[in-house]
Amino acid sequence: MAVQDDPVSQNYVGSVLKDTFRKLDPREMIHNPVMFVVEVGTAVVIWLDIVAKSASGRSYDTLVAVILLMTILFATFAEAYAEARGRAQADFLRRTKSSTRAKVLQPDGSTTMVDSSQLTRGSRVIVEAGDMIPGDGVVLEGVGSVDESAITGESAPVVKAKEDAVTGGTVLLSDRLVLEITVNPGETFLDRMIALVEGAERQKTPNEIALSALLGVLTLIFVLVVVTLVPIARYFGPHAANITTMVALLVCLIPTTIGALLSAIGIAGMNRVSLVNVVAKSGRAVEAAGDIDTIILDKTGTITIGNRMATEFLPVPGVSVEELAEASLISSLADTTPEGRSVVELAQKILHLDTLPEYTGEPVPFSAHTRMSGIDLADGRQVRKGAVSAIRAIVQDAPHELEVNAELVAKDGGTPLAVEVDGRALGIIRLKDIVKSGLKERFADFRAMGIRTVMATGDNRITAAVIAQEAGVDDFIAEAKPEDKIALIKKEQAEGKLVAMTGDGTNDAPALAQADVGLAMNSGTMAAKEAGNMIDLDSNPTKLLDVVMVGKQLLITRGALTTFSIANDVAKYFAIIPAMFAAVPELSGLRALNIMGLKTPHGAILSALIFNALIIPALIPFAIKGVKYRAESADKMLARNIFNWGILGVIIPFIGIWGIDRILGLFGLA
Numbered sequence: 001m002a003v004q005d006d007p008v009s010q011n012y013v014g015s016v017l018k019d020t021f022r023k024l025d026p027r028e029m030i031h032n033p034v035m036f037v038v039e040v041g042t043a044v045v046i047w048l049d050i051v052a053k054s055a056s057g058r059s060y061d062t063l064v065a066v067i068l069l070m071t072i073l074f075a076t077f078a079e080a081y082a083e084a085r086g087r088a089q090a091d092f093l094r095r096t097k098s099s100t101r102a103k104v105l106q107p108d109g110s111t112t113m114v115d116s117s118q119l120t121r122g123s124r125v126i127v128e129a130g131d132m133i134p135g136d137g138v139v140l141e142g143v144g145s146v147d148e149s150a151i152t153g154e155s156a157p158v159v160k161a162k163e164d165a166v167t168g169g170t171v172l173l174s175d176r177l178v179l180e181i182t183v184n185p186g187e188t189f190l191d192r193m194i195a196l197v198e199g200a201e202r203q204k205t206p207n208e209i210a211l212s213a214l215l216g217v218l219t220l221i222f223v224l225v226v227v228t229l230v231p232i233a234r235y236f237g238p239h240a241a242n243i244t245t246m247v248a249l250l251v252c253l254i255p256t257t258i259g260a261l262l263s264a265i266g267i268a269g270m271n272r273v274s275l276v277n278v279v280a281k282s283g284r285a286v287e288a289a290g291d292i293d294t295i296i297l298d299k300t301g302t303i304t305i306g307n308r309m310a311t312e313f314l315p316v317p318g319v320s321v322e323e324l325a326e327a328s329l330i331s332s333l334a335d336t337t338p339e340g341r342s343v344v345e346l347a348q349k350i351l352h353l354d355t356l357p358e359y360t361g362e363p364v365p366f367s368a369h370t371r372m373s374g375i376d377l378a379d380g381r382q383v384r385k386g387a388v389s390a391i392r393a394i395v396q397d398a399p400h401e402l403e404v405n406a407e408l409v410a411k412d413g414g415t416p417l418a419v420e421v422d423g424r425a426l427g428i429i430r431l432k433d434i435v436k437s438g439l440k441e442r443f444a445d446f447r448a449m450g451i452r453t454v455m456a457t458g459d460n461r462i463t464a465a466v467i468a469q470e471a472g473v474d475d476f477i478a479e480a481k482p483e484d485k486i487a488l489i490k491k492e493q494a495e496g497k498l499v500a501m502t503g504d505g506t507n508d509a510p511a512l513a514q515a516d517v518g519l520a521m522n523s524g525t526m527a528a529k530e531a532g533n534m535i536d537l538d539s540n541p542t543k544l545l546d547v548v549m550v551g552k553q554l555l556i557t558r559g560a561l562t563t564f565s566i567a568n569d570v571a572k573y574f575a576i577i578p579a580m581f582a583a584v585p586e587l588s589g590l591r592a593l594n595i596m597g598l599k600t601p602h603g604a605i606l607s608a609l610i611f612n613a614l615i616i617p618a619l620i621p622f623a624i625k626g627v628k629y630r631a632e633s634a635d636k637m638l639a640r641n642i643f644n645w646g647i648l649g650v651i652i653p654f655i656g657i658w659g660i661d662r663i664l665g666l667f668g669l670a
């Protein structure tokens with residue numbers, strides 16, 4: 001799903017403008033202490049210096065009031081614009097959703113047609129090839145391929161079988177499924193997702209609250225500084241203590257730049273996550289992603305490409321390839337995993353079978369706990385395939401060659417599956433594991449940022465070691481059951497680290513909930529999606545790496561603009577203080593501070609104030625797009641950003657204020 005380049009099209013201009021003014025409401029503004037002080041200051045200037053002394057009609061006071069008003073409007077605009085972009089993305093998602101007719105299965109087996117909006121949790125529906133899936137649910141019966149491109153933008157169809165989750169709005173391409181609807185109207189996954197992207201549930205994140213509080217304290221200190229300056233200025237003559245000038249000084253000194261952009265930066269961070277097709281359930285999750293110390297990735301599907309294909313049968317002595325192939329085929333007849341299907345295909349090829357043979361029996365599905373799958377045939381035979389250690393535990397005296405062949409496969413980075421019938425090991429199936437391209441570079445980037453990558457796999461040690469080495473992860477754990485993954489997360493967290501992980505199965509749900517950032521796959525089970533704090537609509541596990549990047553960028557953007565904002569105020573201090581007291585002979589020493597050579601006190605104050613206002617819209621693009629950054633350690637990044645944004649933050653206003661002063665001079669205002 002590609003969101004158009006500039007989602008804030010003409011439709012949004014009206015709402016952005018309306019919101020810009022609506023946000024002036026002091027009851028809303030109070031949540032932003034810095035801008036609230038500006039608003040109060042503006043009201044004071046308008047009241048005392050313009051309304052009360054309206055006869056005088058001094059253009060200086062009026063100009064200051066207008067610039068102050070613009071400063072506040074730029075701030076409310078930044079937030080309104082960021083929100084509108086989020087809404088535009090939400091509308092885009094909503095357009096992909098449409099109402100359909102659903103075939104509801106009645107208890108007596110008959111079907112009735114109802115509108116999809118009438119389906120409730122527990123409704124059972126039948127979906128046939130070509131039908132749109134009428135709501136979020138799970139598959140009860142059948143196997144079919146589903147086109148999820150409306151949701152994910154991914155054109156390759158996804159196979160859905162019993163217990164898989166399906167999403168309303170996607171289309172069944174083949175076969176027939178019986179579904180159980182899992183949500184009530186208005187609560188579908190898409191509904192909730194849209195509400196989230198729309199920012200309806202947006203709350204300030206802990207870091208944002210901490211930074212706002214800090215900015216609030218800083219503002220309070222400057223209010224005290226300026227208030228105590230009033231009697232001093234009065235002493236030197238009433239002119240210097242003009243209320244308008246005092247308010248202008250205050251507004252220049254308090255961190256208005258970051259105060260104006262803080263909220264927009266947070267909203268834009270969530271928007272950027274949704275631009276990579278990930279829905280974050282909270283801004284907090286995006287922020288946590290930026291602070292991650294350890295990333296836990298599973299092997300199959302994340303580090304290696306998802307469908308491991310069977311490529312070879314390696315029988316033990318005394319067993320023919322055909323015999324092993326047949327046992328493998330039988331063990332996989334009921335196995336709907338990509339591994340199972342590829343075993344069936346390879347066996348069919350070797351046995352020259354065009355159609356599948358019929359066997360009756362009780363299927364034993366694969367589970368990450370038993371690490372095997374198979375079938376209990378009606379004739380009494382028990383056929384199993386699975387991880388070599390799991391099979392070894394249920395056979396008598398496995399021949400030495402089983403181990404030798406398993407190692408052969410593992411050392412090649414493949415997954416060996418052992419096959420047994422009634423306690424007799426027949427041989428090994430080689431599943432090919434292919435490491436995804438480009439991962440090594442990404443893991444190197446993370447290492448440079450000080451983030452550790454750990455692969456957690458249910459596979460054997462040797463395969464795990466080979467794949468870990470090839471992919472370039474920092475560490476791995478092998479033969480891990482789901483609870484081992486949780487234990488690993490808890491261990492890292494106990495050391496004070498923030499952990500991110502990705503997963504798709506019901507098995508992964510507890511680990512997703514335990515992790516600080518749990519990215520669930522949209523193709524995964526509902527349990528996993530409920531447990532995670534982010535959902536990847538493309539179901540691409542490597543997306544976690546993008547999410548961490550977006551989180552980092554959010555934190556750096558906030559840090560950079562905070563540094564810039566505070567550095568900026570230094571220059572404004574040098575512009576205003578000498579100008580304020582320029583007419584006082586006793587303070588002629590202050591003239592040395594007038595390094596910009598500003599001509600008149602009013603000109604200096606207006607220039608500083610205009611610069612202070614204009615820097616806000618000038619930085620909106622950085623707030624929305626995020627500042628540029630590269631993969632490096634947190635320390636280096638901090639140092640570089642303080643240098644760039646801090647030094648620039650001091651220099652730029654000197655140039656800007658000087659320039660504005662010259663322009664005002666042309667109009668006789670300075």
Ligand SMILES: Nc1ncnc2c1ncn2[C@@H]1O[C@H](COP(=O)(O)OP(=O)(O)OP(=O)(O)O)[C@@H](O)[C@H]1O
Binds near residue numbers: 298340388
């Ligand atoms: N369909 C299957 N039938 C039988 N055994 C399987 C099947 N799929 C996997 N296995 C075996 O069970 C082991 C554990 O599977 P599990 O899904 O826990 O881990 P994995 O797929 O190897 O790696 P990851 O933890 O990264 O998903 C696999 O390594 C493999 O040996």
Ligand SMILES: [K+]
Binds near residue numbers: 251253255612
């Ligand atoms: K300021």
Ligand SMILES: [Mg+2]
Binds near residue numbers: 300458
């Ligand atoms: Mg697996």
